[in-house]
Amino acid sequence: MILLNGYVEAGYGAVIGALGAYGAWLLVRGARLKRALVPAPVEQERHQKPKD
Amino acid sequence: MSTRVIRGIIGFTALGLVAATVVMGLFVTPPDAVQGNLARLLYVHPPVAWVAYLAYGVTSIASALYLWRPTRSRRWDQLAVASAEVGVVFTGLTLVTGSIWGRPAWGVWWTWDARLTTTAILFVLYLGYLALRRIPTSRETRARRSAIAALIAFIDVPIVHESVVWWRTLHQGATVASLGTNSKIHGIMAWTLLLGFVAFTFVYFWMTMLRFQVERLAEQVEDEEFKNWELERAAESEISSGAIATLLGDGIGDRDDTLIEHKVR
Amino acid sequence: MIGHILAVAKKDILIEYRSKVALNEVVPFALAVLLLFGFALDTQAKVLVEIAPGVFWVVVLFSSLYLISRSLRLERDNGAIDGLALLGIDPIAIFFGKLLALFVAMTVLEVAAAAGIFVLFSANLGSLLLVTVSAVAATIGIGSVGLVYGALASSEQVGESLLPLLVLPLLAPIVIAATKCWSDASGGHGGIYDPWLKLVVVFSVVFLAVGAVSFGAALED
The missing domain is CATH 1.10.287 (Helix Hairpins)
Incomplete structure (x- = not known):
């Protein structure tokens, strides 16, 4: 249903949609990178312990 | 931890303010006397454009601080790219909303209006900046190169704007009236526009902080x-x-x- | 300093003179594009005359990208730039030397393209002085911006495909203003005080300074 004139809805939709998508993408990317970082220190310890 | 909390607060504030802007803009404010419902785009288009300029301003300052040796730090480079990427998103949205407004108002999707043209050049200019950053090289080289490019772009923008304004005004007698100048803004409409500016500025801060964090994490992962x-x-x-x-x-x-x-x- | 500038310029011009890349590749490319513009616009004589200045600058700009890439490839290949640095030549001198050589190559290109425009598009000049001065200033501006960005984007993998994206939006004012200079001149109402000429000169002076200052930092790896 067209509430106003179509253009207004398209404009608001574009802004909300694009910003929402970009924000969500950033959140996902951040979470993924964080997950990639967590196991690394553990592995490093395992590598280094026998040396010390 | 604390920056994360601050980012969360800013994020939720931004979400709330944008929701309020949408409700005010679409449902509460009355249609404009001249432009009717179309004027409702006014509550998002100028704020989005403002954020684009703000973002490029931050990129330029961060780049200058990176190039200046006493303040040189990876953080400025990370801030520069974070702000530039957010700026490109907002510039894209400025063009899209401007175009959507222009179609019913001017009858065309695009017009060679001075501001519109400047914004389009800005968009391409910073797409180039982001592409330059994707060249594989060492971090320091990339940071220095992109900081120089950002400053050159910053110097170019006023010249581009000036030339485009001249070009349009010398060419055709009157420039196309830009958004909003032909409609009176008062009362609740002015407040809604102000709300829009504040809301999207909060969105900018949230996104830039998040993008900054992503850049830092990406570098840490690379190091690991x-x-x-x-x-x-x-x-x-x-x-x-x-x-x-x-x-x-x-x-x-x-x-x-x-x-x-x-x-x- | 002057000696170094001339030495660098001489080196580049000599390489160009012996390889003749500008003459054998870039000038024919520009002429081919001019022909294509004629086809695309269906040889409507009136349109061609009107848009001749714009076509000229667009063609010159695209063709110069080749010259700029080439100018920087000379330094990148075999690490030639390190040799210049080892000789103790100031990056500013390298910049001005390369700009001088690029200016010469671009002038050859512009003369050829202008000749093509006159014959194919039957364009007219009006004030030769205005057109020449604006072309000289615009060439310096294009060369300065191109050299800095060429140095910034210099990379074995992607550098050269990136150069147009970086340089073209930046040079938008030059295209607008230099085109307007010629249009004004051919319209008969352009003098040496044409406001567009001022814009071209301002742009070129600004970017000449920016280029001289930042070229060294842009090159160093």
Whole structure:
């Protein structure tokens, strides 16, 4: 249903949609990178312990 | 931890303010006397454009601070790219909303209006900046190169704007009236526009902080991967040197080990 | 300093003179594009005359990208730039030397393209002085911006495909203003005080300074 004139809805939709998508993408990317970082220190310890 | 909390607060504030802007803009404010419902785009288009300029301003300042030796720090480079990427998103949205407004108002999707043209050039200019950053090279080289590029772009923008304004005004008698100048803004409409500016500025801060964090994490992951790779290489050479040691006798093998450890450090 | 500038310029011009890349590749490319513009616009004589200045600058700009890439490839190949640095030549001198050589190459290109425009598009000049001065200033501007960005984007893998994206939006004011200079001149109402000429000169002076200052930092790796 067209509430106003179509253009207004398209404009608001574009802004909300694009910003929402970009924000969500950033959140996902951040979470993924964080997950990639967590196991690394553990592995490093395992590598280094026998040396010390 | 604390920056994360602050980012969360800013994020939710931004979400709330944008929701309020949408409700005010679409449902509460009355249609404009001249432009009717179309004027409702006014509550988002100028704020989005403002954020684009703000973002490029931040990128320029961060780039200058990176290039200036006393303040040189990875953080400025990370801030510059974070702000530039958010700026490109907002510039894209400025063009899209401007175009959507222009179609019913001017009858065309695009007009060679001075501001519109400047914004389009800005968009391409910073797409180039982001592309320049994607050239594989060392972090320091990339940071220095992109900081120079950002400052050159910053110097270019006023010249582009000036030339485009001249170009349009010398060409056709009157420029197309830009958004909003032909409609009176008052009362609740003015407040809604102000709300829009505040809301999208909060969105900018949230996104830039998040993008900044992503950039930092990405660099950390890269460092970790490199370190692991180095450790693996060291482990491999330890094995091979061990094998050599058993072949040649203990004395030489031991010395090899210490040598390799030095290299790893 | 002057000696170094001339030495660098001489080196580049000599390489160009012996390889003749500008003459054998870039100038024919520009002429081919001019022909294509004629086809695309269906040889409507009136349109061609009107848009001749714009076509000229667009063609010159695209063709110069080749010259700029080439100018920087000379330094990148075999680490030639390190040799210049080892000789103790100031990056500013390298910049001005390369700009001088690029200017010469671009002038050859512009003369050829202008000749093509006159014959194919039957364009007219009006004030030769205005057109020449604006072309000289615009060439300096294009060359300065191109050299800095060429140095910034210099990379074995992607550098050269990136150069147009970086340089073209930046040079938009030059295209607008230099085109307007010629249009004004051919319209008969352009003098040496044409406001567009001022814009071209301002742009070129600004980017000449920016280029001289930042070229060294852009090159160093």
